[in-house]
């Protein structure tokens with residue numbers, strides 16, 4: 001296989017700070033290319049990314065379709081492919097739409113507004129610790145209908161799991177990740193065992209699977225885990241990225257303040273512009289040609305969402321933040337049968353965030369050097385100091 005002509009290391013400092021130049025180089029010079037260190041094909045053009053995400057018959061999420069083993073604890077909606085995925089995915093989708101999402105958004109709005117009011121007088125505050133993580137935790141717990149664990153303790157567990165998603169690049173992350181997942185399983189298990197039925201989405205799901213048998217039970221429990229941990233970590237990372245983009249774009253903040261109709265399209269554009277989820281992997285289920293390149297059955301294929309999201313072949317002025325962009329069929333929430341189950345919740349929380357920010361008297365501004373988290377799959381901040389002071 002020809003070597004990748006672009007040096008791409010998702011963990012090098014320059015790429016963590018700004019991945020878009022190297023993603024553009026990949027997309028223009030080698031849109032489907034074998035990456036030896038990651039042992040996979042990297043896919044960077046919008047149309048090719050979309051094809052991999054849509055054609056689940058050719059690109060498998062479930063490694064068992066290629067005769068590979070999947071640990072029991074990983075069997076969730078995220079691993080199953082159609083037709084086996086349908087029961088559990090539609091159960092969670094129906095449960096989500098049965099929730100009072102307007103009430104959820106209102107509670108999140110109040111939470112964000114009171115936190116911002118408390119933070120505004122401080123000369124400098126920390127986005128992830130003071131706002132993004134507590135908001136994301138409260139919103140996900142509210143959605144699922146459970147009491148959230150203590151924020152600090154939970155942030156550590158979730159961070160360890162998030163870092164272990166890069167276990168392919170750094171095997172030392174795998175064991176701590178396994179232990180953190182055990183902790184998460186025990187927590188989610190306790191919600192299922194509690195004698196009092198939880199309210200919210202989990203209550204809905206539990207009520208409808210009471211006699212479903214152990215197979216569905218197991219998928220439901222593991223999917224609840226993905227929703228809680230995945231939903232929390234992605235939402236917290238997205239809030240950080242959105243606030244970073246806005247802090248560095250005073251005109252965008254002004255537009256959101258003065259033209260409230262831009263907020264709904266704006267939150268989608270902010271996720272397209274600098275979304276948190278960088279990639280996802282599938283396995284070629286047959287020999288296929290992708291972007292003119294022969295991909296063999298069993299090869300790993302990694303879709304780089306943010307490369308597709310900045311593809312000028314699909315988006316006009318892809319490197320500009322255009323809050324009014326419509327249509328905006330970006331890949332920040334994935335696409336196809338594994339597209340994000342929590343999109344409507346994330347959109348509502350992000351609208352609540354920009355609403356509350358617009359109500360603040362002063363603009364949000366950077367207040368010191370930020371630090372990107374050294375993770376490849378999730379683009380997030382470790383530190384993001386900001387201020388609301390004039």
Ligand code: HEM
Nearest residue numbers: 077078231234235238277280332333334338340341342346
């Ligand atoms: C802005 C915040 C969010 C972003 C950008 C985001 C992004 C994504 C992306 C890109 C995927 C697809 C990954 C793939 O194809 O492998 C995904 C899947 C998923 N997301 Fe989200 N997500 C967000 C928030 C949430 C929230 C709040 C929840 C839960 C309430 C959630 C639950 C899920 C689940 C369960 C899946 C797996 C779906 C499946 O495989 O069928 N996400 N998300």
